[in-house]
Amino acid sequence: MEGDGREWSGLAREMMVNILSRLTLEERWKGPMFVCKSWLLASRDPFLFSVFDLEPFFGSHSSSSSRFWSPDFERRIDSMIRSVVDWSNGRLAEIRLRHCTDASISYVADRCPDLQILATRSCPNITDASMSKISFRCTKLKELDISYCHEISHHTLVVIGTNCPNLTILKRNLMSLSETGSAPAEYLGTCPQDGDVEAEAIGEHMPNLHHLEIESSRLTLRGLTAICEGCRKLENVDLSGCVHLSSRDIESAASILKNLREMKKPDVYIPRQGIVAAAQTERYGHWRLYDERFDVQSLRF
Template sequence: MEKSDDGEGKMGAKEIENHRDWADLTHVCLINVLSRVGHEDRWKGPMLVCRSWLHASKDPSLFSTFDLEPRFQSTTSEDSPLWWRPDFEAKIDGMLRSAVDWSEGRIEEIRVRHCSDRSLAFAAERSPNLQVLSIKSCPNVTDTSIAKIASRCCMLRELDISYCYEISYKSLELIGRGCPNLKVLKRNLMNWLDPSQHSGIVPSAYLNALPQDGDREASVIAEHMCNLEHLELKFSKMSDKGLALISDGCGSLEHLDLFGCANLRSQAMEHAFAKLKNLKKLVRPNFFIPRSSFNAERYGHWRLYDERFQTGAFFQI
């Protein structure tokens, strides 16, 4: 457009911007833009713009990592109960299956919550390069899909199965045997000492399904995961015996988190910790219950624990 003497007909920068066709961006440029957008946000906007944007949104290079953890961390507590509904699980399953499919086998890191056995088994079969798997709070993930992870994803180096109560010690054994590169294991449980903090969020039936076989899990970890460097067992019910096995079998541990492990005694802990020569960070079982909310019937046994071992750990003024 030619510029007239009085400036009429001139297209300003803003007008040019309004007339620019974003669909004409090259595929490389689109991928560069989309790589800066969160995984869930791509489903909500860019994929619906036009065919070229949809095509770019499925590029395998965008799916070496599939991480929904920021979405869960940023959600308010009011929305948390919705995560346990079947329709929410179905949504997460759909996103995970799509990400795995579009990655064309390149996916190396998966961080989701509330997926099911179906989608995780799908991921296991198509993710030979998987190195990091975090599936916290998945009530419908069982030993079945973890067995497939263990047999298909031998490069796994980090596993977080915290709050997954349908996963048993059998899975830990299979992972230990099939994934020799595993360095990080997070097997944290919910706070069974004071379950009121989960009330209204986590279904009561699920809270009551808390695993009781802490020593058996500790035994499997000690025998089959001797190369671990980072281990988290918050609120595990293992006893002194289980901790002793871990200290004997996992000599490479640098990080050990035992917060809330109320069945451990001070003397046994000190003996076990002395064996872990590489330990750099240790989180002890200290757990505080405010005296203002103390209920003798509910917490009386922890008062006896405190008096017996003189830890001063369970009650705070």
């Protein structure tokens, strides 16, 4: 066994990096880094950090997801991001994670000009401030996922669309009434209401989109029309949970999308008439509003 240990530690750096590249991020993080100094250095090789994807981790730890919403967990994710950015020497091209903050996303913007994919789902402390930095400094962006990020507004959609002309995939999903998961109740109450405003920003500033997901958005026919008129290259659109759109609305607006391959439609239609006045008085709180006025489950078919 001792001979095997000496043999492994004496491997050429290129060979060690090649071996480590076959491990998952979590496997590299928990194992090789703690073996010896040569393994630690190999584990931090920039070649291994063009992609930083924590989605497999979050998917496999859903049973403990309530702890993900704590400030302490956010600090740990932020620390991981900063380390990976440093080890990548600015070569990061893809980032997929959750529960980080403005601090780490600003760090990415300052040091990763070649970033092409950014997915920051379920991040209550990411705002327009850090996303604005991304738009100005990561102009090669092709895919953006800001689903369940309630502090991000239509301003982010405007600056990203204006400064990142290569963007072809946008995911701006919101939590449905039946799929709130482990998110804190106070966070659910801050879900954005300005669906049409966001839709108009998408339509005006993101003409090259091919794939769009806006599940459970509060947009109406006005917003969908703006998207379809401005994003003529759309091929895949997900409108699941967009309860203020009828089948007739969708067919009418989407008739001009000549490249459309798939359109996922909502299961329920709830006319916006009667709740507009309440929605205008507050941007947030639609969960409470719907609970009081509708039994959504009874409307499903």
